[in-house]
Amino acid sequence: MVRGKTRMRRIENPTNRQITFCKRRNGILKKAFELSVLCDAEVALIVFSPAGKLYEFASSSTLETMERYREYWKDVQVDHTLEEKIIQHLKEDAAEMTKKIEAMEVAKRRLSGEGLELCTNEELQQIEQQLERSMSKVRSRKMQVFKKQVGQFKEKEKSLEAENATLREKLGIRRSQEPSEEIAMAASTNSRQDSDVETELFIGQPLGRIKRTQPLK
Incomplete structure (x- = not known):
């Protein structure tokens, strides 16, 4: 025989209600005992009957x-x-x-x-004063940036002047060496000209005597 689904509501008949209570009480106590033994759980169950009687179960102590x-x-x-x-x-x-x-x-x-x-007049004055303070700070910072840039430009200018001075010194040494080189080249040219010997051969009387250029008639 198939049991029907029990509706979850209070049982009106006192006898049926007491019978159901006893059955389900024993069932829930049994389930609590099984849960404590099988799962090693600490379980404490307290049930009061409609008449106020206490039923309890505890795995250790309630x-x-x-x-x-x-x-x-x-x-x-x-x-x-x-x-x-x-x-x-x-x-x-x-x-x-x-x-x-x-x-x-x-x-x-x-x-x-x-x-x-x-804004009220006082608030506007406060805003104006705040803007003036902000502008003063901005101008001060701007001057600091300008001074820093000017210092950097001056340092760069000094380095460029030093490089130019070094280049001028090098060019001055070369120019001072150029005239001596020209003199040496001219002297070598003259010596070559002086060392050239005329090798033209003359036939006849020496210079200072009458040189026969035509036969006697």
Whole structure:
């Protein structure tokens, strides 16, 4: 015979309700015992009947298991409380940072000349003073950059002048050597001309005597 599905609702008949209670109580106590033995689990089961009678099962001690249960929930509650505090703190920090960012955005727009319609005279004076201080800092930094660049240009100029001086010295030495070389070349040319000997042969009387150029008639 196939058992039908039991509807989960209160049994109205007291006799049937008591019979069902006894059967399911014994069944759940048996399952708790099996779970503790098979899985080496710490199990504590407490059941009160409709008449207020206590039925319990514990693998070790019901009181020890209940105390362990209380300690567990204390730790869990502490953890939850700590997490809630951390989350709340983070939310407050995020809200504060959002306000600071919004204030910075407003100040930035005002410094750029936007959103000045709702500013009071005092706020406008503060903005003007802030811009003047900023301009003073910018000019000071600009002068520092200019001075640094001028110093770099001067150092470069000195290095170029030193290179030019070195080149001039080298060119001066070469020019001083050029006249002596020309003199040496001229002397060698004259010596060659002086050393050339005339080898032309003359037939007849020596110079100073009458040289016969024509036969006597």
